[in-house]
Amino acid sequence: MAAFATPPVAVYSPALRSLQATVADSFALVMEARTGVPAKTAFDVASLLKLSADELAALLHTTTKTLRAYREGKKRLGPAASEQILKLLALARLGEESFGALPAFRRWLDKPAYGLDNQPPLALLETSGGIDLVAAEVARIAYGDFA
Secondary structure: OOOOOOOOOOOOOHHHHHOHHHHHOHHHHHHHHHHOOEHHHHHHHHHHOOOOHHHHHHHOOOOHHHHHHHHHOOOEOOHHHHHHHHHHHHHHHHHHHHHOOHHHHHHHHHOOEHHHOOEOHHHHOOOHHHHHHHHHHHHHHHOOOOO
16 A cells, blocks of 8 residues: 655744634734734745745835835834735645645646636735635635635
């Protein structure tokens, strides 16, 4: 009998691991977003999803220079950007579970998705509502509902 290889599991930084329970609870996510997440957390999530600094800045409607200044100054992001980062972390976890590995999920983010009006999911991640749409599509895929 052949042994099946376990899909690689993403390496979550300690900071991201500590946020896993927070992003699993919508109320806790909102409360955490209100206090703001450290800019470093945004870069950790970007690294997890293989987003460049420019892609991260575009998703957060800011500049890479501003994000780097916040990270170097150990500053926290505002509530809206923090919510986006926390939702992206939750989406990464869902994508990893649904696609078996983050690299497969990342490839899917770049391709037009039928259930998202043939938009590449990555393009929708610049708003909280867009993240919700992508998460719903990932959930449909996980349960085999492609219609």
